[in-house]
Amino acid sequence: MIAAFSSIETLFYLAALIAIIASLKVVTQKNTVHALLYLVVSLLAVAVCFYLMGAPFAAGLEVIVYAGAILVLFVFAIMMFGLKDDETKYAPQSKGLTIWVGPCLLAISLLIALLISLDNAEIQHQLSATVISSKEVGILLYGPYLLAVEIASFLLLAGLIAGYHYAKPDAQGGHL
Amino acid sequence: MTAIPLEHVLILACILFYIGFFGVVVRKNTLFMLMSLEVMLNAVGVAFIGAGSVWQQADGQVMFILILTLAAAEVAVGLALLIRLQQRFKSLDIDCLSQSKG
Numbered sequence: 001m002i003a004a005f006s007s008i009e010t011l012f013y014l015a016a017l018i019a020i021i022a023s024l025k026v027v028t029q030k031n032t033v034h035a036l037l038y039l040v041v042s043l044l045a046v047a048v049c050f051y052l053m054g055a056p057f058a059a060g061l062e063v064i065v066y067a068g069a070i071l072v073l074f075v076f077a078i079m080m081f082g083l084k085d086d087e088t089k090y091a092p093q094s095k096g097l098t099i100w101v102g103p104c105l106l107a108i109s110l111l112i113a114l115l116i117s118l119d120n121a122e123i124q125h126q127l128s129a130t131v132i133s134s135k136e137v138g139i140l141l142y143g144p145y146l147l148a149v150e151i152a153s154f155l156l157l158a159g160l161i162a163g164y165h166y167a168k169p170d171a172q173g174g175h176l
Numbered sequence: 177m178t179a180i181p182l183e184h185v186l187i188l189a190c191i192l193f194y195i196g197f198f199g200v201v202v203r204k205n206t207l208f209m210l211m212s213l214e215v216m217l218n219a220v221g222v223a224f225i226g227a228g229s230v231w232q233q234a235d236g237q238v239m240f241i242l243i244l245t246l247a248a249a250e251v252a253v254g255l256a257l258l259i260r261l262q263q264r265f266k267s268l269d270i271d272c273l274s275q276s277k278g
Contacts, residue, residue: 008180009179012180013184019192020191023192023195023196023215024195026199026215027196027199027203027208027212029208036211039211039215042215042218043214043218049188049222050222052180053180053225053226054229055229055236055240057237058221058225058240061240061241062221065244065248066214066247069248070251073251073252074210077207077255077258077259078207080259081258081268130229130232132232132233136234137241139234140234140238145238152241152242152245155246155249156245159248159249159250159252159253162252162253162256163252163253163256164256165256166253166257166260167259167260
């Protein structure tokens with residue numbers, strides 16, 4: 001059973017399938033928090049795909065920045081919107097179990113795929129032959145791509161200022 | 177050269193991109209549109225990383241990091257705008273924006 005799954009291709013296709021299913025669920029959910037749960041699973045599945053493609057640095061960034069920071073921003077925003085008015089009336093009220101069973105199953109199968117790839121010596125050997133280290137990425141970032149890094153920092157500063165300005169209440173001089 | 181053929185990576189990226197595009201076009205709730213945009217940006221990242229791993233160049237990952245910063249800035253501005261939209265119209269429906277002037 002496990003031997004049948006122990007090749008990089010099979011694990012990649014499993015993670016890709018999970019990413020596609022989770023993304024479809026994101027688009028078709030009624031409730032925002034449930035869609036957010038599926039979005040986390042989708043991002044984690046894509047991170048496993050990155051790992052299997054030989055980019056562990058990108059996989060780590062995907063988990064830390066996307067699933068860690070951006071999704072938390074979404075959660076904060078949803079909490080600020082207040083779930084009482086137009087979202088929760090579509091949500092199933094008393095199906096406590098069924099809400100989290102779907103994302104949990106997808107996340108557990110991702111974990112199994114990752115554990116198989118970590119456990120199998122042949123896969124590890126294949127992966128280490130094709131890996132692109134973070135050192136190469138860093139050298140490239142601060143060499144030929146230095147201008148792009150500067151522009152990205154300007155973009156982040158613009159995002160910070162715009163977020164501060166737009167989110168101010170009307171009483172404190174904010175206006176749209 | 178990795179074990180995964182580039183065609184399959186690009187097919188995955190296309191499917192994810194179309195799912196996200198479908199979400200942006202079909203959904204009326206702006207929060208879901210932002211989430212679908214995340215899925216689309218993620219699909220582009222898959223394409224970049226796949227190409228970078230096939231040619232064994234780090235450029236793909238550099239582009240992915242730039243996409244990541246773009247996504248962070250976009251989400252910050254987008255969610256701040258959504259907070260304003262919610263305060264003004266008490267709804268996240270994108271059709272409410274057609275009532276706004278200026």
